[in-house]
Amino acid sequence: MNVTYLDRILDAHRAAAANDARSLDSLMAEIAEMPATRGFRRALDEAEGIAVISEVKRKSPSKGDLFPGLDPAALAQDYARGGASCLSVLTDEEWFGGSVLDLQAARAATGLPVIRKDFTVDARDVVDARLMGADCVLLIAAALD
Template identity: 65%
Template sequence: MPTYLDRILEGHRAAAALDTRPLAGLAEQAAAVPPARGFAAALRGEPGLSVIAEVKRRSPSKGPLAPDLDPAAVARDYQSGGAACLSVLTDVEWFAGSAQDLVAARAACRLPVLRKDFTVAPADVYDARIMGADAVLLIAAALSAAELSDLLALAGRLGMDSLVEVHDEDEAGVALDAGAELIGVNQRDLVTFEVDRARAARMAALLPDRVVRVAESGVGGPADAARLADAGFDAVLVGESVVTAADRAGAVRALRTPAGDRRSA
């Protein structure tokens, strides 16, 4: 049975197959961009639980969330609330995002920014750096083990971090074998699109101390964030609950746990 991810990836892989731009030209453009802000370093440097706050206009499951948002204003709100990093959706068809959203959000703040999209080819990684992204999302379920390893290495050569997203134990093993140091556990089921809020806690113990652990999806408020911090996560990636909040800075601030000793990464 096709999942929502299968349908999204079909379009992205078709677009990648039609992309005839020489990689050498993209590499030259990427090399001319100022150095990336350290995404993983920002998460490691935060006391307590770090928050990656997301600029998100819509979702496939919920529809429009904040279609008329101003990405620069949202980025400033998130920074004011104590977010360690930003995540910006750039997928157009399913999330109504754009590269322009990322450029505007990053220019408005000093935070490192993740390009949240469906990375399937080297050109996607180059494009992320060219638009100013400091990190890329690599979804283990969307890539072969060889693709994951190659794209992870390419991002590293360009000075970017990679958030490797996993959904189960097998994918976590593939991510670790590829050398991922920043792993996100997505609690959303790829078939049903339902959120399993126990998934991240079950998987936290599988990730070694060298990994920065990020919990994704199903973080509705401080109670969820506290539970994930107690399970051993270093950060949460939060979209819907903060982007739809009347007080976005306050919503981010409420997710942060009190400062405390963090394990070395």
């Protein structure tokens, strides 16, 4: 059997989730205290013409570094000036070089809604996305049980 990048990435994320002892209920209680999300779907619906989701991505497993010295805030501002409807920010550290700080910097730099692009394998991953400031979360069908 051929093991793909996706297989290895998902195995690592599933192992991390299995070792996460945090209570989902306590995490959900934290979300209840947060301000409302920016309307990701609304931003797409209200776009003039075609809606664009612009991505903040440092590297990929197959291509290596894509943008050495990336400044997520500056890139987010460039995307907003260019007419992006929403931002997609990679937060996977090991494989894509992203981070929670990348998402937070991009979100703070504009008023655009932000989707967390990562490998969501557990309900706590969805809650974590919200806690870090994401307005939306990407789900990859192959990652879900």
